[in-house]
């Protein structure tokens with residue numbers, strides 16, 4: 001079993017603001033005294049215990065006007081020192097991923113997660129999720145990578161041979177020229193206090209050395225942080241391939257990360273998409289000129305360059321509607337994400353030598369079987385609209401906490417024991433500024449995110465390109481394609497989606513805008529997947545770990561059978577045993593809970609995992 005302690009508290013951090021070594025120092029809130037928080041690395045089948053220790057003072061210790069975990073209200077900023085943990089992207093239900101908890105300053109909570117043995121390798125991340133303080137805490141830097149690595153999948157797919165790096169992107173704005181922080185600042189959060197531990201300021205706070213770095217006028221440039229620093233370097237061989245996993249942990253509205261090679265590097269270097277939101281795409285790596293993920297999104301790409309040299313992956317613009325519309329809600333262009341140092345003679349092993357090129361990528365885990373072509377029944381056809389014509393922080397015209405959005409609201413129930421296919425239309429409801437629309441520019445995006453499980457894209461209404469002229473022969477667009485599985489997608493009135501899923505967990509699944517400022521202010525709702533009795537968790541069934549069967553075949557993986565009460569204690573595949581035990585589920589997690597028996601294949605001894613601090 002892996003145990004990690006996450007201490008949520010004050011972090012004093014120096015961030016580089018240029019390449020000459022100038023830094024800006026500030027105090028903020030984060031995990032374990034560092035920015036970003038620790039990188040937690042686990043394997044499928046692990047049981048992971050995360051001890052969350054809130055090292056701050058209670059929210060109202062010095063000011064009774066400040067709301068606390070107890071007194072905060074829905075859809076308002078509050079409980080500035082209250083926190084909790086959310087593993088963004090993890091395939092697990094509300095019992096493990098309890099984002100309703102609020103851990104007040106001075107308190108602790110242990111979160112226990114069982115990583116589904118069928119998960120494979122997946123990139124997720126951790127951030128606080130208290131309704132009211134999630135924006136300020138993520139904006140301040142409380143985020144960390146949560147990575148699941150499946151050694152068997154890595155070896156058999158050939159992906160494990162590639163040099164790899166993980167990047168977590170944060171974007172610090174120390175000045176408020178665009179008003180991004182204004183609402184959160186004025187609505188609930190009070191500046192100052194001599195003791196930074198008790199100051200309830202918006203973040204970052206207590207910025208030091210402003211005159212040195214800002215030329216005397218106090219203006220600090222925006223800082224684009226990759227793993228808490230400036231862009232790192234990945235070394236690869238000529239014609240060799242590097243694997244890059246990226247988390248977009250930017251909390252802000254203008255946080256869409258669009259990136260690619262630019263200028264001459266575009267001719268020499270290639271970018272292939274391997275996975276979105278921790279789920280491998282099906283088929284072979286997808287060649288693109290640029291790739292895009294919204295705030296909260298994750299992507300895995302492969303980079304390669306045909307000649308020795310130093311190249312840079314950086315942020316680039318995006319055009320919609322085949323060049324007619326420029327999307328403005330992005331991290332500005334030209335921010336450096338990764339340096340790629342290509343040296344040595346060309347690698348003898350070209351792309352086509354790798355088994356993932358011959359056999360295809362591993363594809364989604366077995367619990368995400370493709371829903372393409374499956375008809376949803378009419379009762380499970382829903383429309384979800386983020387924001388509205390007035391730009392309010394609502395979903396389907398309701399603020400979280402108002403009537404119609406509270407626990408028990410059955411927006412989509414599983415309905416029948418055979419788990420019908422849900423088909424949802426996800427819309428961005430906030431119209432573009434008319435001036436911008438006249439100039440073919442789009443704005444005001446709201447990234448849709450749901451907890452517990454991913455959804456599969458059936459249809460996308462628009463296409464994203466890295467040039468105004470649109471498609472370039474041989475390259476895929478920057479949009480995810482129908483068939484891809486994601487947990488976070490950017491929406492605009494002109495960029496919406498039809499998605500499908502089969503609910504896999506009982507409970508109240510949270511849906512919200514991943515611009516957390518909008519979420520704290522009410523752009524959140526709950527989906528009740530408990531209203532009719534239905535088998536929870538879909539198994540586990542001791543089946544192939546991934547849909548792609550070409551990965552590895554060995555004799556031990558052939559003992560495939562179900563794991564339920566009837567074969568408790570027997571061996572599943574891959575040296576795992578069928579274990580049964582009580583597991584509680586919150587029918588309505590605010591008021592009651594129930595327990596029921598559940599069986600799953602688990603390693604007889606927990607596998608090695610690491611909780612690296614760097």
Ligand SMILES: [Cu+2]
Nearest residue numbers: 446513515518
């Ligand atoms: Cu939003």
